């Protein structure tokens with residue numbers, strides 16, 4: 001009898017597929033059943049017939065895809081069994097609610113990391129290494145040049161930039177993605193320096209988290225009522241610095257907080273005064289730590305520098321296969 005080996009998770013043109021359970025992880029085409037690692041747009045698409053994500057991701061998924069989508073929440077560490085396959089969600093440390101998804105069947109364990117970072121940012125549930133045989137890992141920053149400073153060092157730099165601007169009544173604007181980076185900034189900047197204003201896109205996400213009792217510090221939404229006096233010395237967190245809501249600010253300093261700020265070219269082209277290297281993705285060293293801690297022998301790099309990273313892993317004796325995603329180009333959410 002010929003036994004055909006079918007891996008528990010497969011890489012299809014709709015996304016990561018588990019045939020045994022007939023469901024997908026972070027699919028980019030419409031499917032009946034989707035498990036979602038987190039609510040960033042390259043992982044959570046609209047149109048699936050059912051969604052399962054962590055309780056913390058659920059309100060953001062609904063905010064982004066519609067209140068009435070057929071979505072339900074699961075706690076970190078809770079197990080569901082679908083046709084014999086055990087699934088559970090574990091903290092990925094990427095943004096609030098983000099999860100790695102573990103799948104186990106007949107003793108074989110796979111982990112799909114989604115996006116992750118290994119440093120505890122203080123507001124997202126901290127990354128937990130999960131033992132497995134097969135590890136699907138993002139590698140957005142899978143090159144040796146990407147090494148992050150400890151976040152406290154970066155926040156010291158941000159705080160001193162803000163307080164020196166504040167002493168000159170200048171408004172400090174940090175460009176940051178509205179889901180993830182914005183909440184990390186709000187949580188970790190020194191609240192004593194001054195008031196924090198947020199773009200409405202950020203404030204919507206903040207409020208969705210506050211409704212489920214995630215402690216996002218007090219922020220003031222930008223609105224046409226906010227005067228130039230109000231904005232003097234304040235910090236503004238916004239996905240863009242060209243918002244008309246910022247027209248009242250007399251003197252401004254614009255910064256960006258992102259892993260891409262390692263690149264001089266990006267800093268130069270970004271129309272910014274300061275670039276803070278602060279990423280919600282794992283760096284080169286963290287990738288190695290995570291892969292080692294997973295105990296996996298089979299590694300599947302996805303998102304980012306997959307070719308270089310996969311070659312490097314092969315040299316280290318790992319079995320690797322690159323996972324292609326339709327949205328591999330969408331790597332600016334960092």
Ligand SMILES: [Zn+2]
Pocket residue numbers: 038040094115333
């Ligand atoms: Zn993400």
Ligand SMILES: [Zn+2]
Pocket residue numbers: 040042043115303
């Ligand atoms: Zn991503």
